[in-house]
Amino acid sequence: MEVNKISEKINSSPSCILLFSGKRKSGKDYITDIILERIKRENAVMLKISAPIKSYWAETHDLQFDDLMGAGEYKEKYRQDMIKWSEGVRRQNYGYFCEAAVKMFKAHEKPIWIVSDIRRKTDLKWFKENYGSAVKTIRVVADEGIRKQRGWIFTEGVDDAETECDLDDVLEWDWKIINNSNESELEKQIQDILSAIENIMHL
Numbered sequence: 001m002e003v004n005k006i007s008e009k010i011n012s013s014p015s016c017i018l019l020f021s022g023k024r025k026s027g028k029d030y031i032t033d034i035i036l037e038r039i040k041r042e043n044a045v046m047l048k049i050s051a052p053i054k055s056y057w058a059e060t061h062d063l064q065f066d067d068l069m070g071a072g073e074y075k076e077k078y079r080q081d082m083i084k085w086s087e088g089v090r091r092q093n094y095g096y097f098c099e100a101a102v103k104m105f106k107a108h109e110k111p112i113w114i115v116s117d118i119r120r121k122t123d124l125k126w127f128k129e130n131y132g133s134a135v136k137t138i139r140v141v142a143d144e145g146i147r148k149q150r151g152w153i154f155t156e157g158v159d160d161a162e163t164e165c166d167l168d169d170v171l172e173w174d175w176k177i178i179n180n181s182n183e184s185e186l187e188k189q190i191q192d193i194l195s196a197i198e199n200i201m202h203l
């Protein structure tokens with residue numbers, strides 16, 4: 001793979017980019033799916049930075065892309081290897097997978113972007129460098145016990161590595177969502193974000 005090949009100028013100017021991060025099984029996919037569902041389809045697109053990684057990994061290792069993208073156990077077997085490989089690519093170009101995801105999901109066709117899996121300070125940096133004040137950041141938090149109930153098992157080399165810990169010391173988020181399976185609390189937090197998007201879109 002030629003890491004520096006994705007270098008076309010990005011011309012799009014999205015109105016709002018929601019960058020979601022959070023530990024494994026905090027509920028990033030669950031919450032971003034709900035938000036996408038509530039925004040009119042023609043206005044929003046979901047981006048996953050892991051998608052170009054998983055797509056490459058599926059192709060080169062004869063694996064099921066859809067299963068790698070799912071919430072099940074399948075992807076866990078390959079997680080460490082995908083991390084190792086993708087970190088090598090990022091060392092040459094930290095924005096490589098961010099840019100690849102923007103292209104893969106044809107994000108420039110929609111004004112609202114939902115990115116469900118921000119993991120590194122360089123991910124935040126890349127989006128802010130390219131899209132400035134359109135970027136809003138959201139940290140999803142859930143208690144360890146709840147994450148365990150959702151299937152999380154502490155894995156050395158993953159949960160203590162950059163991919164899960166690089167954003168731990170970032171304290172400034174536009175929103176922090178507590179997702180401990182209290183439906184009405186979650187609903188209120190989602191509503192706050194939807195109202196903010198509505199305001200941005202009507203400016």
Ligand SMILES: Nc1ncnc2c1ncn2[C@@H]1O[C@H](COP(=O)(O)OP(=O)(O)OP(=O)(O)O)[C@@H](O)[C@H]1O
Nearest residue numbers: 023024025026027028029030031071150179181186
């Ligand atoms: N508030 C919730 N109520 C019910 N189920 C939930 C809730 N939040 C998450 N879940 C469930 O917990 C599991 C893990 O959630 P999800 O896949 O969204 O986490 P994640 O942060 O995206 O994890 P990963 O980083 O491993 O991809 C899923 O089966 C999801 O449906």
Ligand SMILES: C[C@@](O)(CCOP(=O)(O)O)CC(=O)O
Nearest residue numbers: 050053079082083086117163
């Ligand atoms: C390889 C990797 O993208 C896997 C992410 O999988 P998921 O978003 O947890 O489903 C993690 C990483 O980018 O370090």
